[in-house]
Amino acid sequence: MARPREFDADEALEKAMELFWDVGYDEASLSELLGAMAITKGSFYKAFQDKQSVYLATLDRYNDQVVGNTVAFLGDPAEGTGGDRILALFGRIADLAQKEGDRLGCFLCNALVDKAGGSEAEAKLQAMTRRLENGFCRALQDDGLEETDARGTARGILTAYFGLRVLGRAGLSADMAADCIRQVERMLGRVR
Amino acid sequence: MARPREFDADEALEKAMELFWDVGYDEASLSELLGAMAITKGSFYKAFQDKQSVYLATLDRYNDQVVGNTVAFLGDPAEGTGGDRILALFGRIADLAQKEGDRLGCFLCNALVDKAGGSEAEAKLQAMTRRLENGFCRALQDDGLEETDARGTARGILTAYFGLRVLGRAGLSADMAADCIRQVERMLGRVR
DNA sequence: AGAGTTAGGAACCGAATGGTACAAAACACA
């Protein structure tokens, strides 16, 4: 029984996430943020609390969507063995990074380095990291590895994952990516 | 034949590097920078050009000192085989990261994610990355690996290196670090 | 001691920062 909102809050949050993902928290000024979200200051502060809470919301969004999809893919038996899924994930990331102009990297990884958003953001990021680790771990367990072995290997793979995403943001070359993936294969016991 | 400088420019640059290392480029405001360097604005702009050129100078400093030392260590036969040196380096990093309160990570890695300082900074960072890769590569060649094999493995190790440093900045646990190192051992062909 | 030169520090600059206040606009409902 009042004036309806003229923008889609979810869509605006998506745009905000893309900006934070690209340039980080501080470098994303409020005016840039408003431009990306295609709303004005009034709507912004009416719909959300402030810049930081929008940042936290985008972290949640990344967790729900990107991390969620990734973990789901890692746990999907239809995509082959656990090892197959892990390698496929790395292949996708490498392909993405090689594309000219795509220098985003991983929002989780970038945000971990950024250290913005206070302790609340840090807690979210650690939870996301654990979730990713568990995704790798379960994929390995699907291949018959016992809990402790799978955990250890999963952590090694998680490390390689973050490393690859840093290099992707730095501008990864095709053969560099191929070499990285070959090492992941070695972690999976697939000697080549 | 004039008034001498009251501060050590090299020492001030060291402090500037520590600040950029910790919080990144944008988050390090000029006043914070001046506080860390223990000089006032007049001296700052007299001795250096501006904030960005100081940032670039700290990147050079990191390259000269930290990256230089690391590569020197990797190439020092007195420290054991090439594999020994690589594992020792990872062990040192893991120990450092586990220490409570040390959440700096690697300046090179942080700066790669930060994407600040323009194309000049980017060129320096890519050069540093290549230098590190070559350090790993030569260490592996010392163990008898041929050029192409060493190159591929070095890149995998470089990836693990960056991943470990991201996790270190995120707050690495002791067993997480141990698991990561175990995977590096696997890359080195030392099955365990 | 005096001249010449450079460092230091404070005042000042416009622009941009994140955030607030408020009036006008646009709707739902009676």
Place this chain on the structure above:
DNA sequence: TGTGTTTTGTACCATTCGGTTCCTAACTCT
């Protein structure tokens, strides 16, 4: 067609940003 409610946009806020100006202090050399 009002009436009440919420959104929207604009004007405004103090603060901080990186950077400049300029005068004084401190030194070296003759």
